[in-house]
Amino acid sequence: MSLGRLLAGRALQAVGVAVVVSALCFLVVLRLPGDIAYRIAAGRYGYDLVDAQAADGIRAELGLDDPAWQRFGQWLSDLVRLDFGDSLVTHRPVLQEVGYYLAGTLQLAGAALLLAIVIGGAAGTLAAQRPGGVVDRVTDVWIATVRALPPFLLGLLLVLLLSVHLGLLPAVGHGGSTTIVLPAVTLAIGLSGLIARVTRDAVVEVRGSDYVRFARTKGLTERLVLARHVARNAATLVVPYLGVQAVVLVEGVVVVESLFSWQGLGHALVHAVFWRDIPVLQASALVLALLIVAVNTLVDVAVLWLDPRPRRSEVAA
Amino acid sequence: MTVAMVLGLAPGCSAPAEPGGGSDTLRIVGPFEIHSLEPTATSGFFTRLEVAETLVTADVEGELVPGLAAEWSSSRGGRSWTFELVEGATFHDGTPVTPDAAVAALETARSDEASPLATIPVEQIVATETGVRFDLTERYLTLPAVLTHYSAMILAPASYDEDGHVTELIGSGPYRIEHVELPGSIEVERYDDWRGTPPEVEHISFQTVTRPESRALMASSDQADVVFHLEPAGRERVEGTDGVSLVSSLQPRTIMLKVNGEHPVLGDPDVRRALSMGLDREAMAEAVLREEELAATQLMPPSLTTWHQPDLEPLAHDAAAAREVLESAGWSEGEDGFLEKDGERLRLNLLTYPDRPELPALATAIQASLKEVGVDIDVEVANSSEVPLRHADGSLELALVARHFALVSDPLVTVADTFAPAGSDWGVDGWSDPRMSRAVDELLGGPAEERAAELRTTVTTIAQEELPLIPVAWYRMNAAVTDRIEGFVMDPLETSWHLSSVEWAS
Secondary structure, three states: OOHHHHHHHHHHHHHHHHHHHHHHHHHHHHHOOOOHHHHHHHHHHOHHHOOHHHHHHHHHHHOOOOOHHHHHHHHHHHHHOOOOOEOOOOOOEHHHHHHHHHHHHHHHHHHHHHHHHHHHHHHHHHHHHOOOOHHHHHHHHHHHHHHHOOHHHHHHHHHHHHHHHOOOOOOOOOOOOOOOHHHHHHHHHHHHHHHHHHHHHHHHHHHOOHHHHHHHHOOOOHHHHHHHHHHHHHHHHHHHHHHHHHHHHHHHHHHHHHHOOOOOHHHHHHHHHHOOOHHHHHHHHHHHHHHHHHHHHHHHHHHHHHOOOOOHHHHHO | OHHHHHOOOOOOOOOOOOOOOOOOEEEEEEOOOOOOOOHHHOOOHHHHOOOOEOOEEEOOOOOEEEOOEEEEEEEHHHOEEEEEEOOOOEOOOOOEOOHHHHHHHHHHHHOOOOOHHHHOOEEEEEEOOOEEEEEEOOOOOOHHHHOOOHHHOEOOHHHEOOOOOEOOOOOOOOEEEEEEEOOOEEEEEEOOOOOOOOOOOOEEEEEEOOOHHHHHHHHHOOOOOEEEOOOHHHHHHHHOOOOEEEEEEEEEEEEEEEEEOOOOOOOOHHHHHHHHHHOOHHHHHHHHOOOHHHEOOOOOOOOOOOOOOOOOOOOOOOHHHHHHHHHHOOOEEOOOOOEEEOOEEOEEEEEEOOOOOHHHHHHHHHHHHHHOOOOEEEEEEOOOOHHHHHHHHOOOOEEEEEEEOOOOOOOHHHHHHHOOOOOOOOOOEOOOOHHHHHHHHHHHOOOOHHHHHHHHHHHHHHHHHHOOEEEEEEEEEEEEEEOOEEOOOOOOOOOOOOHHHOEEOO
16 A cells, blocks of 8 residues: 555545544533533533523523534534634633643653553563563563553552652642653553563564574574564564554543543543533544544554555555 | 653653642642633632632621722612722732722623622612722612622733633732643732732642542642542541641531422421431431531531521431321321322432532432331432423422532522522422511611521521421531641631631741
């Protein structure tokens, strides 16, 4: 597949995802129990000021009595013009609001993924040096343990250890240079287990292949064999897997953001559902969906670059 | 190294475990989020942090005291009110607090339906030479109390854009905004041109932490100086920690059963009294709120000193008497232990909502308590908006709600709404009593204090006898406060956090 065709296909997919996701969000909010105007009023003013008068004011202001299809049509036509509107609760432009939360999530997910790759990749590569050896078995235990720990519990344990007992890091918060460490480590530890597993298996498989044996026969040092032949070939197996992990990461982010009061898309999503802030909900879900399309695209491009051999199946077709 | 940079761990970046600043910063943590800078939607953050001021404010006892207005008086029999601005007040952008600026801010606030100001019968608000005059279409004696509400904050003209939305919060209080990051963080610094006594604490940071377990951990590990709202487990943790103490006060909030007075069964005051006697409030308060003293003995909590009547006969638990009352009302025990009349079981729907986590728990406790009396309660946990909606269409039977009685410093405003003869979203439903209406109307007319006290007694006594709202429990507000500071006071009305009078412990 050429790069051009790949990108065009992905772009088409992105448009389809955008329409489906926003339609679903809209339908879900309509189906949620409770009166939308009261929920928005509670989000805006706090529960103590919510009464029929406040709710009526909001209904009139936002045109909530208009038929649903009319409101959805309006949103779609605004979307085509790239106008996301304003939050119903905070009055701020949705783009500004979602941009703020997206930055938070990308920061956290990026740091966590990087950390997970370093920990998991190193552990997997080390374990693969001697399958069945001590390092391999210790890695196995590590993988099983971190997979069994839910991020919520792991996060609390880390807070108790690193923040409460040792006083090294702030327990929660957003902003400041050190607040990202605990949430990122929590996510990274969870991810690193599977990354270690996949890396280990990929490295073992590649090391046993003919071309690696040939490279050794040529007389290359073990380090050169690893760097030139094993790493790149193993990467073609590990990178697509990382793509899948990035998607899993997005799920984990919601829990971890809430635990550490980190301002990210997960936080935005939960609040938008809670306060029936439809424009923010649609935009957040849209951004998350597009993020997944973007990650998949990046993975495809990376694999294309790592393994530039033309795809046989396509030639045959 | 790359990883270290990303994580902010590079040399020089390793800040101590202190969110929001160093040792000259007072760090406040609470569960509430700041959604907007619009005065009505600020939930009082900026008046509590003493960034913005209202014309009139309230002290810890709920008494009205001067804010931006040095004095006020009424004329035309309470249909005109004049507020004289204090001298020398300036906004944080250096401009003086003028009558015109105050009128503009009040007009903007009044246009928001959710603000208590929207209910004032205003004919016009005019700027006089030295203050603000309200001309009203009718007598309205609680106006100064309504003006203590945070939505009545006076902001500088430069705060608003052309549509009247607040883009920057420029107030006139002892602290000014340093940095606001919605929805979770505010930093303020001392405003050196403040007209009053300069506060000792220079910087204050507020951070939103929504999870109660995280707040408790921050309180017990010196990562915050004042932590609001701890749940029972967190309270125990803080009580066992050195260097932190727990401060608390009863809130003017009551958890109560809103009863449909037009319901064929609940319309009978004897049935309502029987339900009330059937409630084991102390056990419920102990089990759910972890504090037996929070069991309500009357509608008004003791924190509302002028309204709470210590002499009123307390609502008490007496299951046997409750059953007797119901049996004399024609109910008899059926096969399965529940009461029935004409083959119909005594079954009532109890609606509540999960926004306050203790409400569903209390609802099930009420269900268990009334089962002892033979009443079958069907608990329904739904959206809070169902309460006003079912109130409106008359289908509500019982609803467990939490009502705040001092949204503005004078509870009379909320009491009048709660017992409105036509019913109220969070007050009585299908119930009215001419004696109650007369007492409330006379109170709104501003009688002499002695007469007012009599009338308040009348209101609370009728409420206790007729039980159109069945009180269940009161609320306590708490905070963990570090020993690093002195002079922290808890304001039950939450008008202000009074941080300008806090001092560093020597």
